Amino acid sequence: MSTTGATADPLAALGSLPGVADSVESVRKAVDRVYGHRIMRRRSNEITSEAALRGARGSAALSGADWALEEVRRRTDFSAQEEDRTIGAALRLTAEAGQLLSIWRQSPLRVLARLHLVAAADRGDAVGRPRRAGEEADEPLVELPLPDADEVAGRLEGLSQLIIAGGSAPALVTAAVVHGELIALRPFASHNGLVARAAERIVLIGSGLDPKSICPAEVGHAELGRAAYLAALDGYVSGTPDGMAAWIAHCGRAVELGARESAAVCEALQRGAA
Numbered sequence: 001m002s003t004t005g006a007t008a009d010p011l012a013a014l015g016s017l018p019g020v021a022d023s024v025e026s027v028r029k030a031v032d033r034v035y036g037h038r039i040m041r042r043r044s045n046e047i048t049s050e051a052a053l054r055g056a057r058g059s060a061a062l063s064g065a066d067w068a069l070e071e072v073r074r075r076t077d078f079s080a081q082e083e084d085r086t087i088g089a090a091l092r093l094t095a096e097a098g099q100l101l102s103i104w105r106q107s108p109l110r111v112l113a114r115l116h117l118v119a120a121a122d123r124g125d126a127v128g129r130p131r132r133a134g135e136e137a138d139e140p141l142v143e144l145p146l147p148d149a150d151e152v153a154g155r156l157e158g159l160s161q162l163i164i165a166g167g168s169a170p171a172l173v174t175a176a177v178v179h180g181e182l183i184a185l186r187p188f189a190s191h192n193g194l195v196a197r198a199a200e201r202i203v204l205i206g207s208g209l210d211p212k213s214i215c216p217a218e219v220g221h222a223e224l225g226r227a228a229y230l231a232a233l234d235g236y237v238s239g240t241p242d243g244m245a246a247w248i249a250h251c252g253r254a255v256e257l258g259a260r261e262s263a264a265v266c267e268a269l270q271r272g273a274a
Contacts (some may be wrong), residue, residue, distance in 0.1 A: 011162060011169035011177055017245040023252035024170045030259040031215050039266040040214075047214045050265050052094045055258070057214030059197045060090040062222055062229060089119040093198040098213060101206045108163045108199075109156060112187070116196050119191040126189035130156060137164040139185035139193055139217055141226055144184065144237055152187045172206030175200045175217070176251035180236035197221065204255065214262045222253030 014020060034040070040047060057072045065086035078088025096118045100111045112122065117128035131137060133149045147155070159181050163174075183198035197218050204210045221229055232250035235243030 009165070009167035009169065011173055012167050014173050014177070014244060014248065015170055017165045017241050017248070019245050020173065020248050022173050023249045027172050027209070027252045027255045030256040031210055032216060034250060034259045034263045035212075037263060037266040039270050042071065043269055044212055044214070044242040046269065047262055047265055048212050049260050051214045051219075051258070052260060053091075054189075055201065055218040056087070056090040058216065058218035058220075058222035059093075059194055060087045062197070062218070062226060063090070063191075063193045065090075066222075081182070085122070086194070090194050091119050093194055094201070097201050097203065100202060104202050104206055105163065105166070108160045111202065112156075112182070112195060114201065115195045116188045116191060119194050119198075120188070123190055130187040131189055135189055137188065137192060139183075139186050141230065142183060142186065142193065142233070144233070147185055152185050155181065155185055156187055171204060171209040172252050172255065173248055174207065175203035176236075176248040178203050180233065180247050181198075183233055184188045184237050192211050200251070210255075215255055215259040216261065217251065217254040217258050219250075219261045220257030223257050224250065224254060 015024065025167045040222050043251035053073060054069060056153075057067060057069050060067065060072075063086050065083040067083070067087060070092075072087060073085075075087070078084045093115060096115065100114060120127045128136060130152055131149050135149070137146055153258070159178065163178070168191050182199055183193060186192040188195065199218055201213065204215070205213050230248065232247045235245075235250075236247035237243075
């Protein structure tokens with residue numbers, strides 16, 4: 001989806017695509033159910049912390065580091081191997097996302113740069129800025145054609161303008177577009193998937209849909225699997241109404257599964273099993 005030269009509130013138009021309204025409503029019901037759980041009244045901080053851990057694990061899995069949750073939980077050193085560093089980057093991004101909410105609506109490009117800096121602090125000169133002409137992007141598992149630096153700059157600016165302008169698009173639609181556009185562009189030299197999913201999280205939190213960050217879409221994306229993720233992403237990149245609707249629906253299902261995961265954590269806490 002090219003946002004360059006877009007008309008007023010183009011994201012709102014995506015809400016009228018076939019099936020999107022149903023996805024938006026289904027997500028809202030799933031989120032409301034977990035927020036309404038009785039355990040949330042007194043232990044919401046624990047649910048938020050657990051959702052952050054599980055979300056980081058899910059995002060890392062989609063970038064090639066598919067570790068068991070308990071392995072992520074027990075480890076303290078994430079510097080030895082590439083998979084370790086991917087897990088560490090995902091954990092840092094999840095922690096950082098909540099600190100950037102107030103900046104996102106005023107300067108999304110600044111937030112994206114910060115997210116990349118946090119994820120890729122050990123990667124050298126290409127950290128915290130978009131790719132320049134001639135620079136490649138390393139993103140495991142994504143084999144889409146790579147836009148050049150000029151296209152990346154233009155589309156990032158267009159996306160930034162849409163976010164700053166705001167609008168009436170449902171949170172799910174905005175989050176899905178931010179996520180899809182960043183994966184399609186792969187604007188950084190590395191860690192683009194992790195950054196894209198962290199940005200999706202920021203939109204879902206900042207929009208008020210999931211203010212306590214207890215419905216980690218990353219869990220759902222991982223549960224749905226890499227093949228489904230990449231197939232839905234192909235739909236986004238196609239730019240067709242059906243492809244866009246399929247991507248938004250996929251992201252909606254991921255949020256629902258994240259909500260279901262946290263509902264299960266609530267149930268376990270209520271039983272004294274966690």
